[in-house]
Structures are given as structure tokens and as C-alpha cells.
Amino acid sequence: MEEILDCVVIGGGPAGLTAATYLSRFLLKIVVVDGGKSRAGLIPCTRNHAGFPQGISGKELIGRMKEQAQLYGTRIEDGMVSRLDLEQGLFTATWGAGSVKARTVLLATGVSNRRPPMDEALHDEALTRGLIRYCPICDGYEVTDKRVGVIGSGSHGVAEALFIRGFTADVTLIAPDKAMQLKAEDAERLKAAAIECVDGPAQAVAAHDDCIVVDTAEGHYSFDSVYPALGSDTHVQLAEMLGADLSSDNCIKVDAHQRTSVPGLYAAGDVVLGLDQISHAMGEGGVAATTIRNDLASKKPLLR
Numbered sequence: 001m002e003e004i005l006d007c008v009v010i011g012g013g014p015a016g017l018t019a020a021t022y023l024s025r026f027l028l029k030i031v032v033v034d035g036g037k038s039r040a041g042l043i044p045c046t047r048n049h050a051g052f053p054q055g056i057s058g059k060e061l062i063g064r065m066k067e068q069a070q071l072y073g074t075r076i077e078d079g080m081v082s083r084l085d086l087e088q089g090l091f092t093a094t095w096g097a098g099s100v101k102a103r104t105v106l107l108a109t110g111v112s113n114r115r116p117p118m119d120e121a122l123h124d125e126a127l128t129r130g131l132i133r134y135c136p137i138c139d140g141y142e143v144t145d146k147r148v149g150v151i152g153s154g155s156h157g158v159a160e161a162l163f164i165r166g167f168t169a170d171v172t173l174i175a176p177d178k179a180m181q182l183k184a185e186d187a188e189r190l191k192a193a194a195i196e197c198v199d200g201p202a203q204a205v206a207a208h209d210d211c212i213v214v215d216t217a218e219g220h221y222s223f224d225s226v227y228p229a230l231g232s233d234t235h236v237q238l239a240e241m242l243g244a245d246l247s248s249d250n251c252i253k254v255d256a257h258q259r260t261s262v263p264g265l266y267a268a269g270d271v272v273l274g275l276d277q278i279s280h281a282m283g284e285g286g287v288a289a290t291t292i293r294n295d296l297a298s299k300k301p302l303l304r
Contacts, residue, residue, distance in 0.1 A: 005102040013038035015269025016108030017065035018285030024072035026293045035080035084238040107267040109235035116228040118204040131212040140167045152229030158186045160229040175200035258288035
């Protein structure tokens, strides 16, 4: 007979791997299916994560978390889960190389940042060197008193530019694809903060040793770093397959213990509405794992 697991964790980022360590240490039978697309793995160096005074790369952090989970028996499968079914109280997760059945599922599928229009190789090089950054909460400190461009528009772009203005006086907001269109109150806020506004379209065209060049409708601009503020895409497709409730922001709705609207289905990390931070995702992973363990025990006592 096919083995029925206690839980399948979909996603191998900070939330999923934290949950995996907890679940394995709860002596539950689990598997992590990881497509290798964690946003955390793209971070060249985070100095905002507690316990690493000199910083740590996202790739190294994820590697350490995998090692820790595997130390306690977690099985990790490489693959992108393409289908999630629920029948007679059991979930079936299917990916290219196989499938598993489990009593519960934790979705830790995260989000993807929308990238600015530029050559992919140039983007990756610039990201590695800190010329492109995506999270001013994480690394705004690193651009203190530097020249910063924000590619974005609307309230989201304005909010990001104003946030970064707390670190440097030299901030320029660039429309991504057309002339800048702002609400009157947003224009006043930018003017009061002395943030320059530039019409698009915007395209990063070169990365030099110490700056990145952005081509705009008003000419070339050079910056020490550029923050794209173009939004993100939340990976909720598997939740939608099971009819789980989503928020107006297209995130998976959960209760205070990471339960979704579908019994046995849980979610944690950036796929859930909240602060998109490694530490926050890890906390949600720990909450979700503990809830899964206790919910399973309420149906059948977990006795050694």
C-alpha cells in the first residue's frame, strides 16, 4: 500500500524549512517538495537576519536550513508541485517525478518579484552586486546617503520612495512605462520630501563598477542602487485548486494558527498576507508546524 504521510510541505524557503524541522522533531512523517525558486535564495547578503552579525547569503542560509531539517529525518524532493487534490480526507500532491499522499499540506510557495525591463543577465549581475535591490526593509541601511532610484508609480511606488527617503536625501522616482501619473496628495508628499519624479519608460541599460544606469524619457540617470517597486505575484495556484479563500491582495487567508479555509490545508510565509521578511516567515512556519501536529493529535493521539 502507498505510504500516507502526516504532512507534505510545498516550498523549501524559510517558512517551509522551518516547519520541516519542527515537524520532523515532532516525529511526524513528512516530505518537502521544493522547486528551488525561493526568493530568499536570491539574496546576495542579508545583514538584517538575527544571529549573523556579518551577514549571510540567502543561498547559504537556505542550505543550512535544509541541512538542519534533514538532520532530523526530513526528506526533500526536488520538483514543482503542479497539482493538489483532496479526496476522502487525504491530499495528493503531484509533481514531475512523482506524487505523495498526506493527511495535511503546508503551502509555503511564496511570491515572485516583478522585474524591471532589462536584460536577464544584466539583472542577475546587478542583483548580486547590490545595484538592484528589492527590499528596503531588509537593506535600506546599505543605501544610507547614496543615490537611489525607485522604478514604480502610483501609491505603491510613492510609498517605497518615501520609505527610502528615510535613509538618503537623494531619491528619484521613475515611472516604469509612461509619464508619471500621481494623485495630488501623493505629488505633494513627494515634493515635501524633495523626491524628484521622472517620466518613463524606464530601462536599466548598464551596470558599472559602482553604479547602474537607467534610460528614461528624460535621459540617462546613474544610481548607486535601484529599487523596482513593481509589485509581486503570489503563488496561490495550488490553494485555488482546492477552493481555499484568498484575500483581496491575492494572498491565502489563514487564521491565527495558519489554518486556511480548507481543513487540513495550512499556509505560511510570503504566500500569506503579512510582512515579507525571513524572520516573519520562519515564525509562521513554526506556528503552522505546531498547529499541524496538534490538529493531527486531536484526531488520533500521537503516542510513542
